[in-house]
Amino acid sequence: MIKIENLHKSYPIGKDSLHVLKGLDLHIKEGEFVSIMGSSGSGKSTLLNIVGLLDTHDEGKYYLNGQLIKDLNEKKAAILRNKFLGFVFQSFNLISYKTALENVALPLYYKGMGRKERLKIALEYLEKVGLKDWAEHLPNELSGGQKQRVAIARALVTKPKVVLADEPTGALDSTTTDSVMDLLKEINDEGMTVFVITHEEEVAAQTKRIVRLRDGVIISDKLTQQAKAV
């Protein structure tokens, strides 16, 4: 599903440049539940941004769903993101003036789906994350956990190939963290590839494969107890 070969990425800082990713190789197959662990500055967010087509890489090859990602313009990237990827952000990134239902339906709008149909589908997904009754509420009327579940519903609504979650529990307390992780597990059990970035061991432990990054290189790549249990 995701195949990365010798991936490099640098950021210019003044006249110098900061080499963030130093030749990563990573292969994530369909249906995997992978977490990327690392302290801040390890390059994990950069990796997710590149995988999520939110940023470009400098060197190496990246295949998404078998397609080589190269020289994408914004328009093509937008189409691919809409088709293959669902995002869950640490800060939720819901649009503040839209209701939960409208937020979930937004990716379908960019897919070109009619209003009635997309609201119907969006409602189904809100039901799936247990927030059907909150459909008409604005984000600021929801708790952190609820917001993140709305965001997850929004990530899932286009039936993407991969769900990318950047510190999905970073802004949540432990109880809501568990409920969000349960939801991600559930999604993965249904066959969705889930790619989580975290610095919390407890969160990573709930995934099936942990990739550890340090200073832009992979230092370990192991299956967890969860995976063995299956």
Next chain:
Amino acid sequence: MFDLDRWREIFQSINKNKLRSALSGFTVAFAILLFTLLFGIVSGLSNTFKDAFVDDAQNSMFVRVWRTTKPFKGLQKGRAIQLTNEEYNYVTDEYGKKIQFKTARIYKNFNIKYRNKANNYNVRAVHPDHQYLEKTKVYEGRYLIGRDLKEKAKVIVIGRLIKEDLFGERPALGKRLNVNGISYKIVGIYSDDGGDNEERIAYIPVTTAQMIYGNNDHISQIFLGYNPNLNLDQAVAFGNQLERDLRKKLDIHPDDQSALSVRNMAEANKNVGQFMGILYAIVILVGSGTLIAGIIGISNIMIFIIKERTKEFGIRKALGAKPSSIVAMVVQESILITTIAGYLGLSLGTYILSLIGDSLEDDYFIKDPSVSPTIVVGATIVLIIAGLIAGYLPAKKAANIKPIVALSAD
């Protein structure tokens, strides 16, 4: 453009962000309002000026004489100048091609009587062309004609108010009036836009007057309408030439304005035209300034709005929005606000102008202030284009920011 869903997005965005929409709208509405008022008031001024000259024909010229103020060719100053048929004929013979209408005028004031009602009225002895030069509208009977002059007929054309004074509601046409002891037959009744005084004048043939009152060939004034094919400069030149020629003919010092002068409407028209031209130039300058201020206002607000929404655009892009769809959304929103606000400003402006109406006519010379739809539509189009550019440039920039950068924006 006619994507219902996009309009829904835009309306939601406007609706949920009332303050910023109102702010940008206000700028535009205010600019258009000022623009409308400015143009309206100047057009009101212009109307007043045009009206001031509506009474007499636009191409009229008067030859007037009085006393000499300068000695010339051994003649003392203070000599009274008298125009006669000779000058009248000279003018018409010499300048036939440059003249459209011509008439002499003899001023008299007579007591006019019908049965037991009598009053003093100005009486003018004229040629038939006088009708066109004074824009006299005969609504009953006829004006003086060539045959009246040839026959020195005792016929009279009276103004509407003379008829009312002497006859009231009763018919007057064909009746005989006693004018200073001599009986004239009423052949016509006229009205005139020049005001009440103009409708209390009676007209008789110039030849009749010359025969009856003095038995000479004197006339008081020569009244001409220059050929409308002449442009203003040519007409002014004609007037000056006529003045020179007549002074020479009557042995008047070439610079003696008092003895003989030609009052030429072409000069007045030229002056008014220049004045209005300058006024309009100022208005266009100030008006464009107002519009530019409005445009800068929208641009500033749009830049601010787009900065504020950068994160939202980042989210939308992460969810699959193409840059073009974001640009289109912002631009359409900008145009929509500009158009609605422009329309509001325009309506308010026209409403205020209609309230002002003619109330400022007497004190401020502003009559019927209004703006031509062309100017208003033009100004609105300028603002829409401005809204388009104001929205497009920053939106284009925002839409091309990498989503990762946009998402981290606050």
